[in-house]
Amino acid sequence: MSAATPSEYFDAIYAQDDPFGYRERWYEARKRALLLASLPAQTFGRVWEIGCSNGELTADLATRCDSLIATDLSARAVALATERTQAHAHVDVRQARHPDTWPDGLFDLIVFSEVGYYLDADTLTRMAHRLKSSLRGDGVLVACHWLAPFAQAPQSGRDVHRLLRRELGMQRVFGYGDADVRLDGWALNAASVAQRAGLR
Ligand SMILES: C[S@@+](CC[C@H](N)C(=O)[O-])C[C@H]1O[C@@H](n2cnc3c(N)ncnc32)[C@H](O)[C@@H]1O
Numbered sequence: 240m241s242a243a244t245p246s247e248y249f250d251a252i253y254a255q256d257d258p259f260g261y262r263e264r265w266y267e268a269r270k271r272a273l274l275l276a277s278l279p280a281q282t283f284g285r286v287w288e289i290g291c292s293n294g295e296l297t298a299d300l301a302t303r304c305d306s307l308i309a310t311d312l313s314a315r316a317v318a319l320a321t322e323r324t325q326a327h328a329h330v331d332v333r334q335a336r337h338p339d340t341w342p343d344g345l346f347d348l349i350v351f352s353e354v355g356y357y358l359d360a361d362t363l364t365r366m367a368h369r370l371k372s373s374l375r376g377d378g379v380l381v382a383c384h385w386l387a388p389f390a391q392a393p394q395s396g397r398d399v400h401r402l403l404r405r406e407l408g409m410q411r412v413f414g415y416g417d418a419d420v421r422l423d424g425w426a427l428n429a430a431s432v433a434q435r436a437g438l439r
Pocket of ligand 1: 249259261289290291292293296310311312313316335336337338351352353354357358
């Protein structure tokens with residue numbers, strides 16, 4: 240399996256403010272809406288978004304939590320996400336390359352969206368185990384990935400979700416899939432949305 244995508248690739252694409260079209264593409268807006276709608280609680284305590292890019296999803300997640308750490312390996316992405324979320328004092332945007340660096344403490348929600356395929360399988364395997372141990376007892380990990388293989392990524396989105404399912408060893412509590420995208424949520428505690436909301 241080839242190595243993780245080099246930092247230079249991201250340095251180059253962030254010559255643009257919105258290299259993935261998050262602010263303009265309906266495809267991306269729909270996918271964010273799917274992810275946000277799938278979250279099994281209205282609000283969460285402590286949240287971590289991995290690979291926050293220019294902060295579009297970050298700004299939406301900010302409205303659903305008490306505190307949010309958003310990380311990205313690219314200094315330019317961190318600057319863009321910081322600007323995008325400046326109205327939200329509870330958002331802390333940090334430059335970090337994972338899994339080499341890792342935030343302290345436990346999280347109620349970890350969002351791993353469109354990042355996994357940039358990691359080689361060995362690194363993603365190590366990352367999966369650390370992600371699991373960074374969740375609180377009722378915490379949720381949500382992963383969302385584009386399925387079509389592309390040249391800069393050592394793995395496909397399908398590979399990523401297959402590996403996560405195998406290595407996490409957690410309950411899959413929700414999921415969505417179509418020809419383009421896979422979205423899965425895993426939790427240590429398999430309580431349903433209605434149970435979490437006290438309806439049953
Ligand atoms: C395609 S964007 C995803 C943005 C956002 N999560 C979303 O789904 O809308 C992927 C981001 O992950 C960052 N990234 C890639 N590998 C990373 C790593 N190992 N650690 C931290 N950030 C990484 C890239 O710099 C890029 O900004």
